[in-house]
Amino acid sequence: MTEQNPALIKETFPVGPLQCNCTIIGDPITKKAIVIDPGGDPDIIMSKLEAHGLKAMALIxxxxxxxxxxxxxxxxxxxxxxxxxxxxxxxxxxxLETQCRMFGVPYNPIPDPDYWLSDDQELPCCEGVAMHTPGHTPGSMCFHFEKENLLIAGDTLFRRSIGRTDLWGGDFKTIEKSIRDRLYTLDEETTVVTGHGPDTRIGEEIRENSIIRG
Known part of the structure; x- marks a missing residue:
C-alpha cells in the first residue's frame, strides 16, 4: 500500500497598502512553489518562502x-x-504608474510579464490549473487545485460578494457568466481564497451570495 502524497504547503496573508491576499503554494517534497499575487511587502513574502524552505518557480x-x-x-x-x-x-x-498615482501609492517600475497565461493551462508546479474568468478585468484568472479542493479566486469572487466591474475593463455580465459557468460548477466543498478578506466555499456562495446566486 502506497502512502498518499502529503498535502501542499499553503499560506495566505495580506500584503501591501491595499491588503491584497498573497498566497504561497508549495510542494512539500520538491520544495518548488508558486507565489500568487505578490501585491507588496516583498520582505514578508521572502521570509514566508524561506520559513517553509521553498523556492519560487513562478509569480502568478x-x-x-x-x-x-x-x-x-x-x-x-x-x-x-x-x-x-x-x-x-x-x-x-x-x-502601473497611472494606477499608482490614482491611489496615492509610490510607483516602482516592474518588468514586463515573461509568460502569458491561458485558459486550462497547467501551472509550473503543484498541479494547479489556470481558469480564465474575465469580468473584473478582461484577463482575470482563477487558479484551481482540484486535489486540494482549493480555488484562488483573486477579485472575481468574494465572501458574499463579487469583484468590482466599474474599473478599467470591468463588465458585470461577463463576471456573472464566469462565476456561474466556471466557479459555481466546481465541487461545493472547494475552499475559495479571495483577493481580499476571508476565505469562503463554493457551496456557500451558490446559496448565500446576494449578487450572484447559483
Missing part, C-alpha cells in the same frame, strides 16, 4: 490591478522567478 497573477503586483519586480529580482499574467490584462500592466 490573477489580474493586473496595482495591488496584486506591487512586489512582483522585487520578488523576481530576488528569486529569478518569471512573471505570469493573462495577455488581456497587459494594458493594465502597462498603466
Amino acid at each position: 497573477h490573477t489580474h493586473a490591478h496595482l495591488d496584486h503586483f506591487l512586489a512582483s519586480g522585487e520578488i523576481k529580482k530576488k528569486t529569478g522567478a518569471p512573471i505570469h499574467l493573462h495577455k488581456e490584462d497587459k494594458f493594465l500592466w502597462d498603466s
